[in-house]
Amino acid sequence: MATFVDLFCGAGFGARGAVRGGGVPLLGLDAWSLATQTYKANFPQADVLTEKIEIVSASELGTKYRPDVLLTSPECTSHSIARGAKPALEKSRETAIGIVPWAKAMKPRWVIVENVNRMRKWDRHDELVQSIEALGYSVSDLFLNSADFGSAQARKRMFLVCDKDGTKVTREDLLGLVKPQRKTAESVINWNANYPVAPLRKPGRAKATLERAERAIKKLGRGVPFLIVYYGSDYAGGWQALDVPLRTVTTVDRFGLVTWQGRTAYMRMLQPDELLAAMGGSTDHVLPHGNRREKVKLCGNGVCSDVMTPIFLWISQKQAKRTEFH
Incomplete structure (x- = not known):
């Protein structure tokens, strides 16, 4: 040892x-x-x-x-x-x-x-x-x-x-x-959790966010979930599919998950338990302290x-x- x-x-x-x-x-x-x-x-x-x-x-x-x-x-x-x-x-x-x-x-x-x-x-x-x-x-x-x-x-x-x-x-x-x-981004998403979501095209949604979403929808088609990726500098269009590994977890919120109910798109940010899984955590590693923002930072610093x-x-x-x- x-x-x-x-x-x-x-x-x-x-x-x-x-x-x-x-x-x-x-x-x-x-x-x-x-x-x-x-x-x-x-x-x-x-x-x-x-x-x-x-x-x-x-x-x-x-x-x-x-x-x-x-x-x-x-x-x-x-x-x-x-x-x-x-x-x-x-x-x-x-x-x-x-x-x-x-x-x-x-x-x-x-x-x-x-x-x-x-x-x-x-x-x-x-x-x-x-x-x-x-x-x-x-x-x-x-x-x-x-x-x-x-x-x-x-x-x-x-x-x-x-x-x-x-x-x-x-x-x-x-x-x-x-x-x-090989694992993909899809594997870290907690599909059973009841996290609150909001319509993608809600009033006040940033224009840049909607443009990233439109690029993804144009490529993938309607009804296919994907991730909007913020704070990127790799010219990948500001989004990623779920059938490839998640891009680098950072110390601030970076990933917006877009899902569908019928023809309506909804979005929420990835949560600390999902980022924890992306960092290699599982049932043997926990984040028992801190608020949501702090837990995101703990993951991004890891x-x-x-x-x-x-x-x-x-x-x-x-x-x-x-x-x-x-």
Whole structure:
């Protein structure tokens, strides 16, 4: 069993995937109290600490925790295209460099860094990799899409998987450990729930929303449910069908589900339980705290569980071989 400390732990979606792959959480750290409350609710055996990483003493905690894995998901806001036209904040980006003292202090065999893929374009990305390598790690720099690993969401992320024993891993290695089945957006929708809906063409509905819906209806025909997608920049027309994976869950409402009663179209936003399913949550992971908006944010800030599971399965294999060898 690979023990791990979880920096920028969020609601624990990455940790959930780690646990499914044989991991044991020792500590979850996050600056948002709602995140650490949610983490504790899901992993009551783990310690939690609500604080900014730059304020906490890594060396002091390093005397208490000696994990096999340091699991990190640094703040990604200033790397992501989701920030729109807002200027990138270098202080936000530097939380990634801030994980290096933790690796020095805790001396884990493995370090995992998850972030948006655009982090590779950051001018200090190579510095981060070289800093980790300078501590004696071999770094596998991977680009992974959660949909390839059995998630109902297409969430493309960079993963640095760092091993002090010099072993590297590939995307194909990880896929071979789980042999996933492809899931679609339709699979996360709670069709039995009685969530309130409103007519698509109600008074006051934004013109842009109706235009997105019209493009979908023109393509799919009447009577076929679909999703309106807000805050997109991929030129896909502002909608998606349900027979493909859900596009990336963000920290704000993004998906409007359009359904039909006869020839009348109705719409509602996807709910936290549906976004939870898209993040890889199920009956073994809950969001017991926070209002609806906060739960949406918890999901959007998370690491998709389905990708972390094969990474920890791979780690567990390496642990077993090392034990057998010794």
